[in-house]
Amino acid sequence: MNYENVIVAKDGAIAVVTLNRPQALNALSYGLVKDLSLAMQELDQDAEVRVIVVTGGDKVFAAGADIKEMADKGPFDPLILERLAYRDKINKISKPVVAAVIGFALGGGCELAMSCDIIVAAENARFGQPEVNLGIIPGSGGTQRLTHLLGKHRAMELVLTGDMLNANDAERLGLVNRVVPAELCLEEAVNIARKIAAKPQLAVRAAKEAVLKSANTGLDEGLEFERKAFYLLFASEDRSEGMQAFLEKRKAEFKGK
Ligand code: CAA
Secondary structure: OOOOOEEEEEEOOEEEEEEOOHHHOOOEOHHHHHHHHHHHHHHHHOOOOOEEEEEOOOOOOEOOEOHHHHOOOOOOOHHHHHHHHHHHHHOOOOOOEEEEEOOEEEOHHHHHHHHOOEEEEEOOOEEEOHHHHHOOOOOOOHHHHHHHHHOHHHHHHHHHHOOEEEHHHHHHOOOOOEEEOHHHHHHHHHHHHHHHHOOOHHHHHHHHHHHHHHHHOOHHHHHHHHHHHHHHHOOOHHHHHHHHHHHOOOOOOOOOO
């Protein structure tokens, strides 16, 4: 797996994808979004990998879409359209994705963090949607996900003012799972990933799908989906093993079947 703009490191069931444009604060250029999207799709298909961790390295998560690249583009420029198409595929990754956010996560960077399933933030993390300062609005889910996560009034304030949230406020408001010192951020994300990787994978996949469903459907439809997924898991070997192991007071040995 060789990509120009991301570094992929696999360690057993965990893959860490690091955005790698430090000179531009990991601004999400066409090339970076394409590489990130293709790398994550490849990992999603990789039978060895169970959980993906996304990080921007030890200085910055991502300062948003690449403004230099966008500045002279029209709305139908292939670069804008294709970039968004690659970006949308990141939302469709079926394996759990944990974000380790150190430093700025702004604009498309904040949206990328929010499209991950769990966010570990460093104490110096800053989240925001400053697009309004550029005469645009968030284009990869910011207005929708922030509103879903924080409620209308807080989302509105962030999107209309472009102000940033610090890590502690982000945790208090439910935007991130936890805040840790920067030097422990990736380690903590990997620890969470390992914990998930040890679980029965069919149940993990169904659980992710069911939780995401709640954001995209009404309650009745979401409950219906959950019930069907719940029934379906009774057909899995890992379900029998998990329950049997509990009854026999031993550790379960899951096979992903
Ligand atoms: N695009 C392109 N280049 C960027 C960038 C971006 N989003 N953010 C930073 N850079 C570049 C800077 O131009 C600079 O490059 P040069 O050295 O070549 O001038 C380098 O990264 C370092 O940046 P700064 O000197 O500005 O660093 P700073 O520490 O003083 O400030 C910052 C950091 C507050 C993040 C500031 O860089 C900033 O405000 N960046 C823009 C943030 C932004 O507006 N993001 C939203 C983009 S639009 C978007 O994301 C739309 C969407 O949803 C699709």
